[in-house]
Amino acid sequence: MADEDADVDRTTLAERSVRSAWRDLPTYDRELLQNVGASQWQVTREALGGVVDDLLRSAGLGGLRQPEVRALDDAAGVWIEELRLVLVNAGQHALAELDDRTYEAMLARIAWHEWAHALSVVRATADDVANGERLLALAPAGVANVIRRGGYRRGEYTHELVAEIYALLMSRPRRGQRGQPSWLGDEIYDLVRRVSGWSE
């Protein structure tokens, strides 16, 4: 019973965190997301592989193969372009031991990451995608390392980089910081601004 109560509390906190993260988006970014149909989200406590598989099958889009389901089961968030839906797993196992404040920050980060991803796949150019490896080499080392170890294909580097940097930028206004951070070079900052509409 106590575990169930804790799950409910965490789910509530997750939903509140994603909702607050949405409100924190610059107005223009929210409008862009609405224009590309990416303003819908759903918070679940189930592993995302099965949830995505069910949703795709229900929509008549075919299901995922078992390796694809397993790969998504470790995901804390995902943008499903075909369904115009961001899914967040509030019960993702790697988040379980976080204190509430850190959990809230991570849930917001996951949401910002996925919304930026939704914009990037639509608005990044073929050249941006082709430059992924080079752009990653220009990124802060820690960010690049996280992406490289994430098992992404080279053709996904640009989208992941935009999503990660956008999430980092979005966490700054709450800390009283705006504009281009000193740790971010012009090329990536300009890319994120162009792709995401970021204008803070």
Added chain:
Amino acid sequence: MERVEPPKGYVLANKETVEEIIAVEAELLRSEGINPRWPGFPEAEHEHEHDEKQ
């Protein structure tokens, strides 16, 4: 039946991955002299209903 490209999620393989992500952000913020502690969303904002969610 149409097959779609499987979506790629934001994978957090284990708690060490989460700790690394948090540590990377903290290091970047500290490099600018910013306290990396997350200030939180104000409770009052939490209590408003969300208009945009479908």
